Amino acid sequence: MDPEIAEITVLPGKDKNGGTEHFERIVIRPGETLSIVGPTGSGKSALINDIELFASNDTVTGRTVLVNGTVPPEEIVRDPAKKPVALITQGTKCLADLAVREFLEMHVRSRKIVRKGIVEETIALANEFTGEKIAADARVASLSGGQTRSLMVADAVTIGNTPIIILDEIENAGIFRDRVIEVLKAYKKALVFVTHDPLVALMCDRRIVMCNGTVVRVIERCGEEDRALEAIRKMDGLLCALRERIRAGESITEAVFAV
Numbered sequence: 526m527d528p529e530i531a532e533i534t535v536l537p538g539k540d541k542n543g544g545t546e547h548f549e550r551i552v553i554r555p556g557e558t559l560s561i562v563g564p565t566g567s568g569k570s571a572l573i574n575d576i577e578l579f580a581s582n583d584t585v586t587g588r589t590v591l592v593n594g595t596v597p598p599e600e601i602v603r604d605p606a607k608k609p610v611a612l613i614t615q616g617t618k619c620l621a622d623l624a625v626r627e628f629l630e631m632h633v634r635s636r637k638i639v640r641k642g643i644v645e646e647t648i649a650l651a652n653e654f655t656g657e658k659i660a661a662d663a664r665v666a667s668l669s670g671g672q673t674r675s676l677m678v679a680d681a682v683t684i685g686n687t688p689i690i691i692l693d694e695i696e697n698a699g700i701f702r703d704r705v706i707e708v709l710k711a712y713k714k715a716l717v718f719v720t721h722d723p724l725v726a727l728m729c730d731r732r733i734v735m736c737n738g739t740v741v742r743v744i745e746r747c748g749e750e751d752r753a754l755e756a757i758r759k760m761d762g763l764l765c766a767l768r769e770r771i772r773a774g775e776s777i778t779e780a781v782f783a784v
């Protein structure tokens with residue numbers, strides 16, 4: 526993580542009825558993973574937007590987001606090259622009519638990075654997140670949704686060197702979510718996931734539960750949930766294998782479950 530950013534703090538605002546939120550503060554540090562869960566309309570996207578915008582009582586929720594305990598300088602909030610947050614959603618697309626390599630080289634130049642091999646490193650990293658391999662000479666506009674999101678995450682990690690990465694509901698998007706979590710932890714990124722996926726929710730260190738526009742609980746994974754996570758991993762593995770067989774056009778019989 527950028528040495529200048531040691532922590533992000535979310536301070537409470539108001540729920541949808543204007544009542545004060547009942548949490549003191551939520552602090553996110555490098556290498557931590559946080560999931561945000563809750564029903565439709567409960568304010569999950571509003572919370573990540575607050576983080577992305579570094580809200581200062583100027584959004585619908587009235588929350589304030591601090592960097593290293595203080596209101597961040599204007600340049601961090603407004604200058605895309607300095608902004609420490611990358612938000613990747615289901616709808617994230619690359620519109621440029623460029624090859625993957627050219628697209629990444631352009632980003633490397635704009636960030637004045639001189640290190641050799643960073644483009645290849647980024648493509649290799651993206652290919653750890655997706656089963657459909659990305660070729661350096663493929664056009665970015667022709668990538669699939671899963672390939673695009675994998676490339677965007679890898680680009681934010683390596684070239685953008687963004688300390689905080691937020692993913693809004695990318696579950697069924699052809700991307701290996703568990704791999705993303707493991708890799709981003711290793712790169713010491715702070716990762717925030719909006720998710721309905723049990724595997725992702727339980728793999729994260731903490732889980733924020735939203736309702737009626739407010740944070741109602743923060744659950745830290747420990748003990749029994751650690752054990753449940755192992756069972757969920759197995760189930761998820763089985764479901765992934767089934768998904769692959771369906772994609773390959775195979776018929777599914779009970780024999781699949783006998784493994």
Ligand SMILES: Nc1ncnc2c1ncn2[C@@H]1O[C@H](COP(=O)(O)OP(=O)(O)OP(=O)(O)O)[C@@H](O)[C@H]1O
Pocket residue numbers: 539540541542563564565566567568569570571572585586735737738739
């Ligand atoms: N604290 C709040 N005060 C006022 N309005 C809020 C608050 N939180 C969220 N809202 C508003 O409620 C609506 C639903 O919130 P949001 O889109 O964040 O829900 P969500 O949990 O992301 O839902 P979905 O699962 O459908 O994506 C939005 O219009 C949002 O601006």
Ligand SMILES: [Mg+2]
Pocket residue numbers: 569570571
């Ligand atoms: Mg949402």
